Amino acid sequence: MSESVSFTMSVTDQADKKMTRSITDVDPSATDSQIVALAEGLNSLTTNTLSNISRVAKKDLDPTITYYDPIWDFGNDLGVLTVDGNTITATIAQLPTTLDDAIMVELKAKIGTTPNLNIPTSQIFKTIKVEFVPGADAQYTDQKECCFGALFAYNEISSPVGYFNVLKPYAAYDQPCTIKITLPAGSFIVNTTTYYYNESVVTVNFV
Amino acid sequence: MSTTTISTFNNLKMVAAFSDEDDRTITLPNPKPSLTKSEIDAVGALAVGVLIGDKYGAAFTRIKTASYVEGTITNIALD
Numbered sequence: 001m002s003e004s005v006s007f008t009m010s011v012t013d014q015a016d017k018k019m020t021r022s023i024t025d026v027d028p029s030a031t032d033s034q035i036v037a038l039a040e041g042l043n044s045l046t047t048n049t050l051s052n053i054s055r056v057a058k059k060d061l062d063p064t065i066t067y068y069d070p071i072w073d074f075g076n077d078l079g080v081l082t083v084d085g086n087t088i089t090a091t092i093a094q095l096p097t098t099l100d101d102a103i104m105v106e107l108k109a110k111i112g113t114t115p116n117l118n119i120p121t122s123q124i125f126k127t128i129k130v131e132f133v134p135g136a137d138a139q140y141t142d143q144k145e146c147c148f149g150a151l152f153a154y155n156e157i158s159s160p161v162g163y164f165n166v167l168k169p170y171a172a173y174d175q176p177c178t179i180k181i182t183l184p185a186g187s188f189i190v191n192t193t194t195y196y197y198n199e200s201v202v203t204v205n206f207v
Numbered sequence: 208m209s210t211t212t213i214s215t216f217n218n219l220k221m222v223a224a225f226s227d228e229d230d231r232t233i234t235l236p237n238p239k240p241s242l243t244k245s246e247i248d249a250v251g252a253l254a255v256g257v258l259i260g261d262k263y264g265a266a267f268t269r270i271k272t273a274s275y276v277e278g279t280i281t282n283i284a285l286d
Contacts, residue, residue: 013237021235025261038257041250045219046237 005030009039010052019048026055209284216280221247222272223258227265231258238275247273 006024013019023042026035036053043050219238223231251270258267 019236023233023258025231025259025264026257027259027264030257034253034257038250038253041253042233042235045239045242045246045250046235047239048237 004028006056007035007039008052008054008056009043009050010054011043011046011048011050013048022056213280213282216276216278218276220274220276221270223251223254224268224271225258225260225265226268227260227263229260229262229265230271231261234276242273 004024005026005028006022007026009021009023011019011021021042023039032055035055039053040050217237219235219242221233221235223233225231247270254267254270256267259265260267
């Protein structure tokens with residue numbers, strides 16, 4: 001888990017004006033006594049009176065699987081979804097063979113917070129990378145030839161619902177294809193990701 | 208041009224060096240006059256193991272420079 005630490009010094013000058021100085025980028029392993037010593041040392045170079053020192057620590061959301069426990073609900077046996085850290089991989093076993101039947105994939109994710117985790121909106125994911133990766137038996141090594149590939153950026157949303165679409169297929173082949181969704185560090189999905197194949201809807205619930 | 212002097216300032220500007228050769232500036236208001244190298248170095252020693260670089264968390268090495276920066280803030284009347 002990424003942590004950023006800073007400390008603030010509340011001081012009063014000789015005209016009785018109160019000020020706060022913030023010293024950022026402090027080693028998270030620095031002890032309170034080290035921080036106090038540095039704050040007092042810095043203030044000793046001035047004519048100000050030091051009244052308070054506060055250590056401020058901010059932690060990024062840990063993107064590990066601990067925060068979400070996916071429940072997979074496949075309506076038509078399209079394949080298997082696995083979650084590893086902040087990467088969700090879906091393997092689609094069947095692909096259409098003609099462009100007319102090409103896959104349209106729409107991924108929807110609801111972003112929200114839970115009282116326990118108190119996730120700030122700045123922690124929700126800003127960019128979702130979706131790759132279509134050829135499976136182990138694929139004849140084609142170019143991911144675009146597997147089915148179709150689209151990399152897109154998803155603008156930050158606040159809440160509660162956001163979605164992004166795959167654009168259009170390059171081609172359709174009958175090779176297994178993997179959808180790999182990579183979330184940036186700090187991302188958190190609280191609700192539903194849905195994708196459908198030939199208008200069949202498969203709903204995956206993240207709890 | 209009509210101007211109004213708002214305030215004066217007197218700051219101690221210290222440039223802190225880090226192991227990735229990226230500097231950071233620490234500015235403190237109302238410095239004591241006639242600060243010495245030993246006083247500055249003593250504070251620098253306290254920053255070892257506490258301050259880190261803002262890009263890659265590089266280790267603080269020393270206070271490279273320390274300067275008195277004084278000036279006057281003057282507003283220009285625009286109406």
